[in-house]
Amino acid sequence: MSKIYILHENDEWTDHLTERLEELDLPYELWHLDQGTLDLTSEPPEGIFYNRISASSHTRNHPYAPEFTEAVLAWLERHDRTIVNGSRALRLEVSKVNQYMALNQAGIRTPKTITAVGKENILDAARRLDMESFITKHNRAGKGQGVQLFHSTEALREYLDSDSFEDPVDGITLIQQYIEAPEPYIVRHEFVGGTFVYGVKVDTSEGFELCPADACSIEDLYCPTDAESQTPKAKFEVLENYRPSIVDDYERFLRENNIDVAGIEAIQDKEGRFYTYDVNTNTNYNSDAEAKAGTYGMLELAKYLGGLLQKSFV
Incomplete structure (x- = not known):
């Protein structure tokens, strides 16, 4: 059968x-x-x-x-x-380099990025990037693995020489432009059958662990707000009436690359420009955020x- x-x-x-x-x-x-x-x-x-x-x-x-x-x-x-x-x-x-090249081919902006293999080359790449703040991340990662924010090359050197340094599984480290958003959040755009389902706002004030799956966020579902508030703020929030023009670019990008199901993550800078930095073809959904919004990614996928x-x- x-x-x-x-x-x-x-x-x-x-x-x-x-x-x-x-x-x-x-x-x-x-x-x-x-x-x-x-x-x-x-x-x-x-x-x-x-x-x-x-x-x-x-x-x-x-x-x-x-x-x-x-x-x-x-x-x-x-x-x-x-x-x-x-x-x-x-x-x-399995490769952010491949993601960025495909996104750029489709005319979609990504953060400036230099790849490096080897600790000294990582440091050299940071110098070449020549930015006050920058991020390192693994080429093949997931769940924000290997993401570190630095404000100087000296801080990067200390990290590279420390026991905290993580070798990427494929050996490739990305040194990337840090996009400073006016508010600490990114938006993950969910697609099923190549069609936009919804955008979910992800609070990043506590770090770079952005996996929306319930298994990833059991201890991380809520993040604290200011001291005056007694109500916890949900880390994941499905946005209402959200469909920016970049969604059309994303749908075209998915068609061109034969991708049916994906979560595409983007951040906006202070000028409102979108920077797309991750394509998750193994996308997950947060059940609490979906229940509040009354829309369900896995149900759409099953259909x-x-x-x-x-x-x-x-």
């Missing part, structure tokens, strides 16, 4: 989707691709294949999940199976997958 196959490496991030698939009475099967075997001479089953592999898999001791998934996707694509977020999406998921499955029967 044809069904929906979910390619993943993190059980916690699939629960909300499978609950919605069951709610809609849609057949599905989970393929956990942390490890396994693949017979390249065999044929894949019929169905819809949804790739949910994350760039942060190595933080869960699944370092080779993206590579194994790339092999599985090549096999599926060879046999013309219907894939949601295929090999192109995976390539962008989308169900629609593709129905079309496959025709």
